Amino acid sequence: MAALRRWWLRQRYGQGPWSALLQPAPAGEWVSLDLETTGLDPRRDHILSLAAVPVRDGRVCVSERFERRVRPDRGFDIDSIRHHHITPAEAADGISVTPAVEAFLHWLGPRALLGYNLGFDLAMLAPHVRGLTGFALPNPQVELADAYAARARRARPDVPPNLEFAHIAQALGVPVLGRHSALGDATTVGLCWLALRRPRG
Numbered sequence: 001m002a003a004l005r006r007w008w009l010r011q012r013y014g015q016g017p018w019s020a021l022l023q024p025a026p027a028g029e030w031v032s033l034d035l036e037t038t039g040l041d042p043r044r045d046h047i048l049s050l051a052a053v054p055v056r057d058g059r060v061c062v063s064e065r066f067e068r069r070v071r072p073d074r075g076f077d078i079d080s081i082r083h084h085h086i087t088p089a090e091a092a093d094g095i096s097v098t099p100a101v102e103a104f105l106h107w108l109g110p111r112a113l114l115g116y117n118l119g120f121d122l123a124m125l126a127p128h129v130r131g132l133t134g135f136a137l138p139n140p141q142v143e144l145a146d147a148y149a150a151r152a153r154r155a156r157p158d159v160p161p162n163l164e165f166a167h168i169a170q171a172l173g174v175p176v177l178g179r180h181s182a183l184g185d186a187t188t189v190g191l192c193w194l195a196l197r198r199p200r201g
Contacts, residue, residue, distance in 0.1 A: 006138050018133045023110040025140050029056040030114040032190035034182045035121045036086060038072055042123035046072035047097055048086050050104060051182035053190055055114065060190035066107045067183055069094035101128040105137075112140040116165055116189050119143070144168065144189050147196055168192055 010022045033052045039045035047070045054061040069086075071094040094100075115121055118141055129137050145163045148171075152161035162168075169176050169188055172195035178184020 002138075002140070009135055009138055013133070013135060018105065018135075020109045021105060021133065021138060025110045025112045029054060029111055030142060030190075030193065031055070031108055031111045032060070032114045032186045032193065033118065033121055034115060034186040034189065035124055036180065036182045037124055040120070042120065042126070045124070046070075047100070047124055048072060048091055048094070049182040050100055051186045052104065052108070053183070053186050054111070055190040055193060058194060060187055060194065062183075062187060065183060065186075066104055068100040068103065070097050070100050071095060073097075097128055098132070101125060102132055105129065105132065108139065110139060112142060113137075114142045114144065114189060114193055116144045116168075116185070116192075142193070144192055144196075147193070148172075151196060172196065 006022060010019075013019065014022055031052050032055055033050075035047050035051075036049040037045050037047055049067075049069050051065060051067045053065045069090070072091055113122075122137060122141070126136060129135075145168065148168045149161045149163060152159075152171075162171075165185075165188075166176055166179075169192055172192050174188060174191045174195055176184075177188050177191075179188075
């Protein structure tokens with residue numbers, strides 16, 4: 001179904017400015033994505049920062065990262081600050097969300113997306129992506145928690161897997177880098193994905 005939808009989108013939008021999003025995803029490369037937001041409701045909360053790092057050839061390519069601080073359309077409270085450590089003054093120095101998402105889409109191209117709780121991040125991006133392109137993001141998607149759960153169930157089918165982010169990282173021997181910063185979480189997810197794909201001895 002995903003291939004059919006991509007084909008249909010290429011027929012309709014393939015000659016437009018977003019044609020790069022509709023090309024086949026390159027094999028063996030993922031983009032680990034993370035957002036920091038003012039809250040956990042995609043219908044009313046706002047993006048504060050967006051970071052993504054390519055993952056390929058057995059490494060997380062932090063030097064090729066995409067990173068933007070985003071200026072929200074409204075204020076946010078102390079609970080939000082405690083979570084992501086971004087103050088209103090720091091947020092005010094960001095750029096507006098539309099050019100941030102536009103730049104990200106041009107940078108992303110057709111590459112597969114990787115994340116932890118990726119569905120939430122994509123829900124936050126969705127109205128901005130559709131407003132810019134006219135269609136939903138067509139890129140293949142990989143959820144780290146699902147991949148980890150599948151491996152854990154193969155090893156211990158009688159034990160429900162612990163899918164907390166810190167536990168996944170610890171179980172895979174990956175340090176948690178800058179928790180609740182978009183770049184730190186995106187990098188940690190990329191390292192976890194590489195650890196998951198590593199042949200088990």
